[in-house]
Amino acid sequence: xxxxxxxxxxxxxxxxxxxxxxxxxxxxxxxxxxxxxxxxxxxxxxxxxxxxxxxxxxxxxxxxxxxxxxxxxxxxxxxxxxxxxxxxxxxxxxxxxxxxxxxxxxxxxxxxxxxxxxxxxxxxxxxxxxxxxxxxxxxxxxxxxxxxxxxxxxxxxxxxxxxxxxxxxxxxxxxxxxxxxxxxxxxxxxxxxxxxxxxxxxxxxxxxxxxxx
Amino acid sequence: xxxxxxxxxxxxxxxxxxxxxxxxxxxxxxxxxxxxxxxxxxxxxxxxxxxxxxxxxxxxxxxxxxxxxxxxxxxxxxxxxxxxxxxxxxxxxxxxxxxxxxxxxxxxxxxxxxxxxxxxxxxxxxxxxxxxxxxxxxxxxxxxxxxxxxxxxxxxxxxxxxxxxxxxxxxxxxxxxxxxxxxxxxxxxxxxxxxxxxxxxxxxxxxxxxxxx
DNA sequence: CAATCTCTTTGACAAATATCAAGAATAATT
DNA sequence: AATTATTCTTGATATTTGTCAAAGAGATTG
Numbered sequence: 050x051x052x053x054x055x056x057x058x059x060x061x062x063x064x065x066x067x068x069x070x071x072x073x074x075x076x077x078x079x080x081x082x083x084x085x086x087x088x089x090x091x092x093x094x095x096x097x098x099x100x101x102x103x104x105x106x107x108x109x110x111x112x113x114x115x116x117x118x119x120x121x122x123x124x125x126x127x128x129x130x131x132x133x134x135x136x137x138x139x140x141x142x143x144x145x146x147x148x149x150x151x152x153x154x155x156x157x158x159x160x161x162x163x164x165x166x167x168x169x170x171x172x173x174x175x176x177x178x179x180x181x182x183x184x185x186x187x188x189x190x191x192x193x194x195x196x197x198x199x200x201x202x203x204x205x206x207x208x209x210x211x212x213x214x215x216x217x218x219x220x221x222x223x224x225x226x227x228x229x230x231x232x233x234x235x236x237x238x239x240x241x242x243x244x245x246x247x248x249x250x251x252x253x254x255x256x257x258x259x260x261x262x
Numbered sequence: 263x264x265x266x267x268x269x270x271x272x273x274x275x276x277x278x279x280x281x282x283x284x285x286x287x288x289x290x291x292x293x294x295x296x297x298x299x300x301x302x303x304x305x306x307x308x309x310x311x312x313x314x315x316x317x318x319x320x321x322x323x324x325x326x327x328x329x330x331x332x333x334x335x336x337x338x339x340x341x342x343x344x345x346x347x348x349x350x351x352x353x354x355x356x357x358x359x360x361x362x363x364x365x366x367x368x369x370x371x372x373x374x375x376x377x378x379x380x381x382x383x384x385x386x387x388x389x390x391x392x393x394x395x396x397x398x399x400x401x402x403x404x405x406x407x408x409x410x411x412x413x414x415x416x417x418x419x420x421x422x423x424x425x426x427x428x429x430x431x432x433x434x435x436x437x438x439x440x441x442x443x444x445x446x447x448x449x450x451x452x453x454x455x456x457x458x459x460x461x462x463x464x465x466x467x468x469x470x471x472x473x474x475x
Numbered sequence: 476c477a478a479t480c481t482c483t484t485t486g487a488c489a490a491a492t493a494t495c496a497a498g499a500a501t502a503a504t505t
Numbered sequence: 506a507a508t509t510a511t512t513c514t515t516g517a518t519a520t521t522t523g524t525c526a527a528a529g530a531g532a533t534t535g
Contacts, residue, residue: 108401108405110405110406110407111406111407111410112523114523116404116405118400118404130390130393130394133386133390134390134394136394139397139401140397163383164379166377166379166382169379169382169383169386170376170382172386173346173376173382173385173386173389176386176389176390176393177343177346177347177389179393180343180389180392180393180396181343181347181349183393183396183397183400184352184353184396186400186404187331187396187399187400187403188321188352188353190400190404191329191331191399191403191404191436192321192323192329193323193324194323194324194521194522195521195522197324214482214483215482215483216482216483223404224522224523225522225523225524226482226483226484227483227484227485227522227523227524227525228521228522228523229483230483230484230485231484231485231522234484234485246531325493327493407491407492408491408492427512427513428512428513429512429513437492437493438492438493438494439512439513439514440492440493440494440513440514440515441491441492441493442513443513443514443515444492444514444515447514447515459501
């Protein structure tokens with residue numbers, strides 16, 4: 050297990066003694082697809098690192114619609130500020146696939162590890178990454194309209210698109226499947242993409258980019 | 263000047279020698295209301311700390327409308343990840359009032375100061391604060407509708423409201439003045455607020471809160 | 476391969492907010 | 506105080522996206 054810990058960038062510079070200690074204060078938990086890692090409002094006692102699976106973080110608006118805020122992939126540190134600031138989770142998190150998590154007792158971690166310059170630098174790195182992600186969420190969802198979001202998604206994920214259900218893509222882009230369908234039709238009519246059996250071909254990437262750049 | 267530096271929480275634990283060095287690599291710049299601190303896309307060479315004034319950070323959407331993302335107040339560290347990640351500014355910043363800024367050569371700062379555990383802890387604190395702020399921007403603007411945003415603003419800023427122009431409030435809430443006017447009228451009709459000459463009285467705070475809690 | 480189930484598309488309509496234009500209220504200036 | 510300039514409000518209309526319902530297309534199962 051200490052070997053496994055060592056392989057995470059956050060811990061790569063720790064000596065064996067520290068790793069053993071870290072091992073003591075942490076454990077691995079597995080989750081099934083669809084299960085909830087935490088609910089909005091929960092308090093956090095553990096620092097959580099996503100080892101396997103895709104985690105979706107969302108809020109629910111007044112009409113009861115999910116508003117998807119993040120996706121986390123391995124190996125991401127999840128919501129560390131909630132630990133750092135002793136806050137409540139500002140959103141809920143649900144596994145989009147089966148997953149696995151490393152759960153570290155945070156108080157001990159802060160006391161014994163966060164002073165270590167390598168750890169704190171990695172922690173800064175992780176926070177920084179999160180800010181970039183949030184900036185992107187804001188730029189995408191507050192500044193861009195539906196068509197722009199679809200165009201951006203197509204340009205950035207043209208490959209993955211065949212594997213995903215359209216309704217799933219729509220949820221990720223915070224729009225309804227109907228709206229997505231209509232936009233794809235429009236882009237198709239404009240000759241920017243071609244809808245095939247199972248795939249969407251991008252015919253004019255530059256044309257798509259004009260919607261959001 | 264070193265005394266002044268010492269008064270910022272980020273530097274409060276530095277010894278005199280370090281402060282003198284910090285002084286060497288930094289300088290104070292003054293800005294007039296309406297002037298631009300940086301444009302979206304600019305590259306950053308300096309770590310910027312807002313000493314005086316209110317700074318507005320915004321993007322421009324495709325129609326040319328400003329979308330206001332943040333407000334910074336003294337003493338905030340501005341967009342430190344842009345330095346840390348050697349990125350370009352993802353948005354523009356404009357002074358809403360006359361202002362003053364401490365500009366620190368970032369490369370030197372990272373090399374000579376960021377290793378210091380007190381500094382790095384304060385840096386983490388600052389990043390953490392920013393994440394909370396961004397989470398709030400997202401929660402407010404992506405999850406809440408116009409009425410909820412106005413209600414929240416009234417509850418949180420009931421005092422300041424008389425000093426601000428309505429068009430300015432509307433811009434801050436990312437809606438048009440017309441929409442704000444209509445919502446205030448609606449809330450007034452519902453008996454939750456009372457519009458007076460120069461002020462808005464909150465008659466039923468709990469009633470307002472139901473719009474967004 | 477027919478029946479069933481799920482997902483996607485389409486159409487008609489509704490809701491929220493923006494836009495444009497005009498009038499009303501306030502504030503500033505002469 | 507009268508005039509002028511700003512800002513705010515109101516009404517009419519447009520735009521974007523969501524909602525609901527039904528039809529169509531694909532996939533799955535017996």
